[in-house]
Amino acid sequence: MKRVIILTSILIMLLTGCQQGESPDGANSSQVERPEVEEPRVEEPGSGEFNVTVTPINEVPNYFTPSNWLGDKKLFGISGSRLIIWNRENKQQRILAEDVWTGTISPTGKDVAYVNEQSLYVLDVEGGISISPVDLETKEKSIPVAHPMPYSWSPGGSKLIYAYDYEWSSEFYIYDSQTGTSKPYQFKNQDNFLSYPVGWINNKQLLFLVSSSEPKTGKQEYTESGYRNNLMIGDMAGNLQALTDNQDFNFVLSPYIGDGDNIAYILYNKNNDSKELHLLNPATGVDKVITNKSNLHTAVITANGQYILYHVKSNSADGSGQIYAVDLVSGKQKLVLEVTGSYSDLKMLSHNTKNQVIVTIKDSNDSKYEMKLINLSE
Numbered sequence: 001m002k003r004v005i006i007l008t009s010i011l012i013m014l015l016t017g018c019q020q021g022e023s024p025d026g027a028n029s030s031q032v033e034r035p036e037v038e039e040p041r042v043e044e045p046g047s048g049e050f051n052v053t054v055t056p057i058n059e060v061p062n063y064f065t066p067s068n069w070l071g072d073k074k075l076f077g078i079s080g081s082r083l084i085i086w087n088r089e090n091k092q093q094r095i096l097a098e099d100v101w102t103g104t105i106s107p108t109g110k111d112v113a114y115v116n117e118q119s120l121y122v123l124d125v126e127g128g129i130s131i132s133p134v135d136l137e138t139k140e141k142s143i144p145v146a147h148p149m150p151y152s153w154s155p156g157g158s159k160l161i162y163a164y165d166y167e168w169s170s171e172f173y174i175y176d177s178q179t180g181t182s183k184p185y186q187f188k189n190q191d192n193f194l195s196y197p198v199g200w201i202n203n204k205q206l207l208f209l210v211s212s213s214e215p216k217t218g219k220q221e222y223t224e225s226g227y228r229n230n231l232m233i234g235d236m237a238g239n240l241q242a243l244t245d246n247q248d249f250n251f252v253l254s255p256y257i258g259d260g261d262n263i264a265y266i267l268y269n270k271n272n273d274s275k276e277l278h279l280l281n282p283a284t285g286v287d288k289v290i291t292n293k294s295n296l297h298t299a300v301i302t303a304n305g306q307y308i309l310y311h312v313k314s315n316s317a318d319g320s321g322q323i324y325a326v327d328l329v330s331g332k333q334k335l336v337l338e339v340t341g342s343y344s345d346l347k348m349l350s351h352n353t354k355n356q357v358i359v360t361i362k363d364s365n366d367s368k369y370e371m372k373l374i375n376l377s378e
Helices: 002-016
Strands: 051-057 064-070 074-079 082-087 093-097 102-105 111-115 120-124 149-153 159-165 170-176 181-185 196-202 205-212 228-235 240-242 250-258 262-269 274-280 287-291 296-301 307-313 321-327 333-339 345-350 356-362 370-377
Touching (some): 064 082, 064 102, 064 345, 093 120, 111 149, 111 159, 149 196, 159 196, 205 250, 250 296, 274 296, 287 321, 307 345
Parallel strands (some): 228 250
Antiparallel strands (some): 074 082, 082 093, 111 120, 149 159, 170 181, 196 205, 205 228, 228 240, 296 307, 321 333, 345 356, 356 370
16 A cells, blocks of 8 residues: 555645547557647636536435446445445435445446455455456466555446556556456556556546656756656557656646547646646547646546636645636636635546436545535536
8 A cells, every 4th residue: 555655645745836539540659749838728717608517415324425326316436445336316325335445336237346455355245256367367476565556447338447556666457347357557658657547538548647757958967856757558468558748847737538539637737837728639639728827736528528617726725726617619707606615525427328416525524524516517
């Protein structure tokens, strides 16, 4: 777990000091050529012409953070140390596993991967049978560790990428539920330095965030987070293709894979402590700046790719924040939610097929997190 702690501290350091489209065939280490980035179109709050409704969700389970929609009514997530499926309409919950550290469910809802003090397991939700992908591995690990971490299921729900995270690198494996195998996934044309899988672009391509241990100019002082990081697409053979080409001390934060051939990410420039929200099409390489607020926190894209929602958090003592929505067709933007009072974290979860986003507002001093449903329409 040392690597997880280090990655977390790196992100904290950057912030304080500091799931779809296919890439071109024949992936290699060269960068995608991109047209010039358009100037951001920033509207005043309330100037958007689309419609937004915000509805509170009540009787939320204690410490519940949803990570997946299962249809319109059910949500999968972690509640304290339990993995549950919660019906937000009738308020019933089904406990899938207890005393877990983290977990993720397949898009089909058939399998759940989770890790606990013993190991990594995959649970058949309906059959109730668990297996450990670790038992299926044939390659001896370079450094003995106890707990691989599950990252993401493929869109088809049959493949899980998981990792043994070390101090500066990781060993990746792909578990295939159809073949009953766990095989190593190795970078062929890229150093594996402070890397992690963001998710699957499709069933045959993965999106990685990869850091660099060498400077571009040789003049920069080394930091624990490396000199820069970049988004890269990897095929099943381990060939990586860079989607971004960042300068030293520029770091991608909070990448999010959405529908409509788009990836949302925040670009943080550590030299001038600035942030930009980007929208990247991995197939064409077009990379647009959506806004450039210095206190950007995270962003999500709605299911049809029409809207992007982003969260900014105030640095003031009251800790208030705002969520804005941007219509990517018209470029219009509006303020959709004011988050008042002090809160420790905020998560947004986009619906699989609808223009809906669930917002979970966490208060470290309260077991009942505040939850709201945002609906967007023309």
